[in-house]
Amino acid sequence: xxxxxxxxxxxxxxxxxxxxxxxTVLAVALGAALLSSLLIAGDAARQRVLDQVSAxxxxxxxxxxxxxxxxxxxxxxxxxxxxxxxxxxAALDRISKLRDVASVVxxxxxxxLVVPPVSLxxxxxxxxxxxxxxxxxxxxxxxxxxxxxxxxxxxxxLPVPTSRTEVTVTLDYLRRVGVSKADAGGVVGxxxxxxxxxxxxxxxxxxxxxxxxxxxxxxxxxxxGDGLLLVPFETARSARTWSLSGAAMDSLGSRPSxxxxxxxxxxxxxxxxxxxxxxxxVGYSTSAxxxxxxxxQRYVHVVELVLAGIxxxxxxxxxxxxxxxxxxxxxxxxxxxxxxxxxxxxxxxxRRVFLVEAGTLGFVGGLAGAMTGLLIARLLAGVVNRYLTxxxxxxxxLGVPVALLAIVVAGATLLALGAGxxxxxxAARMPARQAIGDE
Amino acid sequence: MAIPAHGMNETSPTDVAVSVRALGFHYDxxxxxxxxxxDVTFEVDAGTTVAITGASGSGKTTLLSxxxxxxxxxxxxxxxxxxxxxxxxxSEIARYRREVVGxxxxxxxxxxxxxxxxNVELALTFARVPRRRRRARARELLVAAGLGxxxxxxxxxxxxxxxxxxxxxxxxxxxxxxxxxxxPTGNLDAGSTAVVLDLLMRVPxxxxxxxxxxxxxxxxxxxxxxxxxxxHGRIEPA
Numbered sequence: 103x104x105x106x107x108x109x110x111x112x113x114x115x116x117x118x119x120x121x122x123x124x125x126t127v128l129a130v131a132l133g134a135a136l137l138s139s140l141l142i143a144g145d146a147a148r149q150r151v152l153d154q155v156s157a158x159x160x161x162x163x164x165x166x167x168x169x170x171x172x173x174x175x176x177x178x179x180x181x182x183x184x185x186x187x188x189x190x191x192a193a194l195d196r197i198s199k200l201r202d203v204a205s206v207v208x209x210x211x212x213x214x215l216v217v218p219p220v221s222l223x224x225x226x227x228x229x230x231x232x233x234x235x236x237x238x239x240x241x242x243x244x245x246x247x248x249x250x251x252x253x254x255x256x257x258x259x260l261p262v263p264t265s266r267t268e269v270t271v272t273l274d275y276l277r278r279v280g281v282s283k284a285d286a287g288g289v290v291g292x293x294x295x296x297x298x299x300x301x302x303x304x305x306x307x308x309x310x311x312x313x314x315x316x317x318x319x320x321x322x323x324x325x326x327g328d329g330l331l332l333v334p335f336e337t338a339r340s341a342r343t344w345s346l347s348g349a350a351m352d353s354l355g356s357r358p359s360x361x362x363x364x365x366x367x368x369x370x371x372x373x374x375x376x377x378x379x380x381x382x383x384v385g386y387s388t389s390a391x392x393x394x395x396x397x398x399q400r401y402v403h404v405v406e407l408v409l410a411g412i413x414x415x416x417x418x419x420x421x422x423x424x425x426x427x428x429x430x431x432x433x434x435x436x437x438x439x440x441x442x443x444x445x446x447x448x449x450x451x452x453r454r455v456f457l458v459e460a461g462t463l464g465f466v467g468g469l470a471g472a473m474t475g476l477l478i479a480r481l482l483a484g485v486v487n488r489y490l491t492x493x494x495x496x497x498x499x500l501g502v503p504v505a506l507l508a509i510v511v512a513g514a515t516l517l518a519l520g521a522g523x524x525x526x527x528x529a530a531r532m533p534a535r536q537a538i539g540d541e
Numbered sequence: 542m543a544i545p546a547h548g549m550n551e552t553s554p555t556d557v558a559v560s561v562r563a564l565g566f567h568y569d570x571x572x573x574x575x576x577x578x579x580d581v582t583f584e585v586d587a588g589t590t591v592a593i594t595g596a597s598g599s600g601k602t603t604l605l606s607x608x609x610x611x612x613x614x615x616x617x618x619x620x621x622x623x624x625x626x627x628x629x630x631x632s633e634i635a636r637y638r639r640e641v642v643g644x645x646x647x648x649x650x651x652x653x654x655x656x657x658x659x660n661v662e663l664a665l666t667f668a669r670v671p672r673r674r675r676r677a678r679a680r681e682l683l684v685a686a687g688l689g690x691x692x693x694x695x696x697x698x699x700x701x702x703x704x705x706x707x708x709x710x711x712x713x714x715x716x717x718x719x720x721x722x723x724x725p726t727g728n729l730d731a732g733s734t735a736v737v738l739d740l741l742m743r744v745p746x747x748x749x750x751x752x753x754x755x756x757x758x759x760x761x762x763x764x765x766x767x768x769x770x771x772x773h774g775r776i777e778p779a
Contacts, residue, residue, distance in 0.1 A: 446636075
């Protein structure tokens with residue numbers, strides 16, 4: 103019997119027992135749907151969270167201070183910095199070329215006078231107690247590379263990287279103007295007056311400020327440096343250049359380093375310790391949440407184990423369903439098997455027919471399950487995205503993972519073939535006389 | 542109705558088609574061995590019809606199964622067309638059933654998911670006969686059996702007599718040396734019985750095959766050239 107004939111016969115047999123075939127396909131589809139939805143959701147979670155953590159996202163980041171490493175507590179997550187040391191382009195270049203460094207983002211903090219609006223919108227529910235003008239810092243970073251730095255948008259959005267009139271404020275700003283995190287959206291759209299200070303006469307501490315207006319386009323949580331504002335890098339550089347053009351800026355807390363810090367992302371959590379040591383050897387103080395990273399690694403491993411476990415359970419259920427359905431089919435069709443043998447079917451012919459049937463059920467079930475799984479994953483993503491949007495976080499994007507779906511369909515087919523092998527062998531080995539005589 | 546020969550098994554009418562010597566057969570049961578056939582010995586000439594008769598439980602169907610290769614003979618020799626069935630392995634016995642034997646069952650043994658044409662083709666499918674040839678052969682046999690207008694019908698749309706004629710056509714598809722029919726008219730009314738018997742008994746003359754029919758019906762047995770009567774697993778004079 104050729105494969106083509108076996109396929110034709112199996113197709114007829116599956117078609118004749120539509121109810122049983124549908125139940126078997128349903129069992130496979132459920133398993134495949136569970137597996138594919140887990141894989142799709144897991145893949146999205148991995149891209150969104152786990153990969154950022156384990157493959158070089160901000161959590162695998164190291165903050166490099168404009169200071170020499172401290173002689174003590176080098177192994178600490180946040181060691182006290184040593185004496186000031188300038189970070190210039192040469193240092194930036196040298197650190198960028200270190201092995202296992204995925205990216206380096208320069209950070210520039212500059213002193214800034216911030217004048218909030220006289221009255222905040224009612225939506226902000228402000229309980230302001232601080233004075234109108236606040237002296238703090240603006241942290242500048244290349245916002246085109248925001249994905250490489252520990253910045254989370256809580257409300258609104260990040261400024262356009264080239265904008266000179268858009269800024270985001272930090273949680274510290276909200277606290278200073280008496281707005282809770284839950285009402286963060288209330289400050290978005292309001293206007294600030296920003297003053298870059300410059301010392302005119304150090305002896306009498308007289309300074310003047312270069313004033314500009316900026317619109318708050320978002321509220322962020324960030325770990326790049328202390329300050330009320332997160333601004334585009336060029337905004338910070340322009341203000342800093344103005345401030346440094348005066349006298350004795352050190353008295354205002356700003357050191358004349360080309361960059362105030364660097365944010366270095368290692369190629370994976372495992373590399374963080376080594377990269378920190380290398381940067382220390384270059385001559386800079388570093389800090390990184392290595393304790394947190396270790397804990398995250400454990401949790402990541404647990405999540406992976408749980409996902410794998412659920413997937414295995416789904417697969418097992420599907421395999422049992424197929425195997426049970428095929429064994430039931432054999433019990434039902436003993437007479438048919440006997441007739442096939444009586445008219446000349448060899449063991450391999452019977453085996454082939456049953457394997458093709460199992461494979462067909464697995465393929466159809468796998469296809470239906472993969473599509474259902476994609477639908478389930480999209481529904482889940484919708485729920486998750488509503489939460490993420492509410493929290494001001496970037497939403498999860500689910501594409502159509504063709505390769506993954508193909509793997510699920512192929513896996514379900516192979517699984518069905520595997521689960522159908524024992525029943526097929528049993529059918530093939532069934533003595534002809536026993537098969538015919540059992541009905 | 543003339544059943545056309547296919548030419549795969551050619552025998553002379555004077556050949557011995559089936560030789561059974563000292564055949565014994567028993568079933569293992571929880572209470573011990575249950576003898577079914579004891580010291581059965583006979584020969585069947587090629588191109589003849591033989592009726593095996595006997596009461597229920599006399600071993601008729603078991604004897605037919607052993608001759609047809611559905612059961613292995615545990616004691617004694619069964620030689621069909623020069624093949625000693627006890628010496629054939631599983632693949633050889635499948636080939637034997639495919640090339641030498643054609644079965645006709647009391648309950649027809651047709652596959653419900655296939656049409657009449659496809660049921661007849663099935664025997665040729667396992668012999669790997671090309672699709673076009675086997676379809677032509679199946680059509681030829683069914684037309685000869687008077688079922689030219691039933692080719693595309695499934696078994697459930699056929700009468701009992703028509704189903705049995707399809708089964709006979711399928712049994713002849715591979716041009717077998719030996720046609721084994723187990724109570725072929727057991728489920729048929731008188732009209733259908735006559736048609737099926739006529740078809741079956743003309744097979745040796747028109748096709749050259751040897752026909753062995755198991756029946757408990759003396760009328761059916763009366764159409765055969767020879768008759769073997771089984772009593773408690775032993776051949777006795779009819």
